[in-house]
Amino acid sequence: xxxxxxxxxxxxxxxxxxxxxxxxxxxxxxxxxxxxxxxxxxxxxxxxxxxxxxxxxxxxxxxxxxxxxxxxxxxxxxxxxxxxxxxxxxxxxxxxxxxxxxxxxxxxxxxxxxxxxxxxxxxxxxxxxx
Numbered sequence: 558x559x560x561x562x563x564x565x566x567x568x569x570x571x572x573x574x575x576x577x578x579x580x581x582x583x584x585x586x587x588x589x590x591x592x593x594x595x596x597x598x599x600x601x602x603x604x605x606x607x608x609x610x611x612x613x614x615x616x617x618x619x620x621x622x623x624x625x626x627x628x629x630x631x632x633x634x635x636x637x638x639x640x641x642x643x644x645x646x647x648x649x650x651x652x653x654x655x656x657x658x659x660x661x662x663x664x665x666x667x668x669x670x671x672x673x674x675x676x677x678x679x680x681x682x683x684x685x686x687x
Contacts, residue, residue: 559585561615564624565637587614620653634661648672
């Protein structure tokens with residue numbers, strides 16, 4: 558399965574780890590960030606272009622995997638604004654949506670549930686056959 562990875566820039570090490578594990582499980586992976594230094598890039602125009610390119614890549618994937626294993630502002634399973642938008646884009650395209658961990662208790666929880674994400678509870682093998 559070809560999977561686009563979505564995650565907050567604060568979980569870059571986890572993104573790299575998940576990418577390696579998915580490749581080991583014979584999946585094709587499209588990372589959110591082309592280069593690790595992209596996260597510290599100060600050129601807003603370049604960041605916008607990179608994000609636009611990633612949205613186009615989602616179109617060519619079978620699924621999106623949101624790495625929501627971060628706690629932020631006291632909220633477990635944090636989903637960033639960008640990741641939430643990417644989930645909506647994937648949903649509109651009819652793509653599968655996987656969440657690495659549970660659904661966060663946030664004001665837009667119903668919107669997340671409406672997208673029918675598959676919660677992996679940290680188990681990447683639940684994704685299934687490539």
